[in-house]
Amino acid sequence: MREDIVTGAKFPDYILPDHTRTPRRLSDLQGDQFMVIMLTRGFFCPKDRQQMLELVRFHPQLAVGYTQVVTITTDDWHTTNNYRQQTSAPWPFLYDEERIVQKDLDIKEYTDTSHDVMIPHTIVLGRGLEVAKVYNGYYYWGRPSVAELHAELRELARRTYSDWDITRPELRKKWQEGDKSDFYPYGKNSISMETLMLQMAGAVDQYAGRAKGH
Incomplete structure (x- = not known):
């Protein structure tokens, strides 16, 4: 290699x-x-x-x-x-x-x-x-x-996932305040739920180019 x-x-x-x-x-x-x-x-x-x-x-x-x-x-x-x-x-x-x-x-x-x-x-x-x-x-x-x-x-x-442990008080507080930036896939820089489901299904022709990258 x-x-x-x-x-x-x-x-x-x-x-x-x-x-x-x-x-x-x-x-x-x-x-x-x-x-x-x-x-x-x-x-x-x-x-x-x-x-x-x-x-x-x-x-x-x-x-x-x-x-x-x-x-x-x-x-x-x-x-x-x-x-x-x-x-x-x-x-x-x-x-x-x-x-x-x-x-x-x-x-x-x-x-x-x-x-x-x-x-x-x-x-x-x-x-x-x-x-x-x-x-x-x-x-x-x-x-x-x-x-x-x-x-x-x-x-x-x-x-990778900043919301790996959602029991953390600061994450709970962010969610309650409507700040979803640290939550996958809901965050501002994340992908749509539709794209996530397409990726999970392996439907590359439908999701390629949609993901925004992290």
């Missing part, structure tokens, strides 16, 4: 086609939410498939926790669709046959002489594609468990 892809850095805003062959920009897929990116070897890898199945089971919690998911693979379009369908993953799969991500991040799995793939990584991003955590999954146990993702996202949310 490139040395500059560390906690606090901005992850590259790649544009790649998704499983419908529609070009997607990572920041558009993210909106103003968190994001978990799975860089996968591809359809053939049983380790990646097992991790994918765990993420599928975890996904309902990610959705209500304002967290997007995206998978990036070097498979072709047809194989990418098979991969997504056979794991029942509801999120976007981006395919990168030209190995743009593999080359840019310097994650070619050089020990695999049969496939030109990426070393698997799982990356947790805060708002604005800010890197919160990078997991190297070359060995399966290097990948985050659902419990680890939960803990990482909890800490990320605690740092």
